[in-house]
Amino acid sequence: QAVVTQEPSLTVSPGGTVTLTCGFSTGAVASGHLPFWFQQKPGQAPRTLIYDANNKYSWTPARFSGSLLGGKAALTLSGAQPEDEAEYYCLLFNGGIAVFGGGTQLTVL
Amino acid sequence: EMQLVESGGGLVQPGGSLGLSCAASGFSFSGHWMYWVRQAPGKGLVWVAKINSDGTSTQYADSVKGRFTISRDNAKNTLYLQMNSLRVDDTALYYCAGVRPGCWGQGTLVTVS
Numbered sequence: 655q656a657v658v659t660q661e662p663s664l665t666v667s668p669g670g671t672v673t674l675t676c677g678f679s680t681g682a683v684a685s686g687h688l689p690f691w692f693q694q695k696p697g698q699a700p701r702t703l704i705y706d707a708n709n710k711y712s713w714t715p716a717r718f719s720g721s722l723l724g725g726k727a728a729l730t731l732s733g734a735q736p737e738d739e740a741e742y743y744c745l746l747f748n749g750g751i752a753v754f755g756g757g758t759q760l761t762v763l
Numbered sequence: 764e765m766q767l768v769e770s771g772g773g774l775v776q777p778g779g780s781l782g783l784s785c786a787a788s789g790f791s792f793s794g795h796w797m798y799w800v801r802q803a804p805g806k807g808l809v810w811v812a813k814i815n816s817d818g819t820s821t822q823y824a825d826s827v828k829g830r831f832t833i834s835r836d837n838a839k840n841t842l843y844l845q846m847n848s849l850r851v852d853d854t855a856l857y858y859c860a861g862v863r864p865g866c867w868g869q870g871t872l873v874t875v876s
Contacts (some may be wrong), residue, residue, distance in 0.1 A: 655825060690862060692808070699858060700800075700808065702865035711865045745806050745862070750822055751811040752798065752862075 656680045657749045660755035662706055665763055666734040666744050674758045676744030680714040683746060684723035693738075694757075700743065704729060708710040717750035765789040765860045765866040772871030779849050779875070785842040785859030785868055792873070793817075793837035798862050799844045801855035802870070812844065827853075851876045 657679040666672035676689060680751045681714060683689060691704040704710060704720035727744055739762045744755040771783040783799070799811040812823045812833040822835050824825055832845040856870040 686874075694808075699867045699869050700860075701867070702862070705863060705865070713865075725828045741807075745808075745810070750815060751824075754810055757807045 655747075655751070656743060656753055657751045658746050660742075660744060660758045662756070663761065665761045666738075666750075668697035668734055668736060668762055669728065670732060670734050671732045672760065673723070674729045674744075674760070675723070676728070676746065676749070676755050677726045678746060680748065681724060683727045685722065687746040687748065688728070689720065689722075691727075691729045692743045692745065693719075693740045695740045696745065731760075735743055735747065736762050738762055748759040765861070765864060767861065767866055767868035769857065769859050769868040769871035772857065772873045774874045777849060777851055777875055780845070780847045781849060781860075781873060783844040783846070783871055785844075785855055787821065787840045787842065787859075787861070787866075790864050790866060792840040792842075792861070795864055797833075797835060797842045798860045799831075799833060799842075800857070800858045800860050801853075801873075803852075803855045804857050806855075809855075811871075814842070815849065819852070822839075832846055849873075851875050 659677040662694045692700040694700040708720040741757045768786045798813045808847040814833045830848045834843045858870045
């Protein structure tokens with residue numbers, strides 16, 4: 655089964671910019687893999703931030719953006735806030751099968 | 764306000780069965796694929812199963828194929844997961860999710876021990 659890879663951990667300074675990536679063991683991530691991004695804080699359910707690579711929900715803070723970058727899906731946080739410290743998961747679809755990445759623990763420090 | 768409320772979790776012995784339910788409100792439940800996702804203690808999210816909007820198409824993760832059954836009742840705005848032949852490694856918090864609408868429940872804990 656395909657494996658989705660994410661950075662295990664990243665650190666960003668308050669006000670700084672960081673990019674999280676989401677790769678696929680089968681090859682380049684494309685728009686057809688319908689990348690989703692989720693944020694999960696300790697003790698809470700996940701919250702969906704991005705769908706179809708680069709589309710936001712009404713509740714998605716403007717500082718988050720999604721893209722396809724260098725064969726991977728990417729989530730960029732511009733102007734990090736302390737409340738952005740969380741685990742971030744991507745989700746890709748491969749032949750109808752949904753595969754989550756292992757998650758990136760983002761520290762704002 | 765979109766809302767998903769799971770129920771049915773609990774403690775079950777290995778080899779046993781359990782049925783989960785997820786009541787939806789505040790969005791067009793019958794118009795969307797629905798998913799079950801689980802998270803073992805301290806671990807990441809894992810997709811378990813999905814079902815299309817009218818319930819005619821389902822897909823499962825290899826780890827649960829043949830043991831779990833996802834279904835839905837659009838008249839009741841409810842999603843189900845029947846879990847049979849449960850194993851210790853099925854222990855997790857089980858979330859119901861409308862992935863595309865961006866709606867998640869709070870999860871129901873299943874402990875197999």
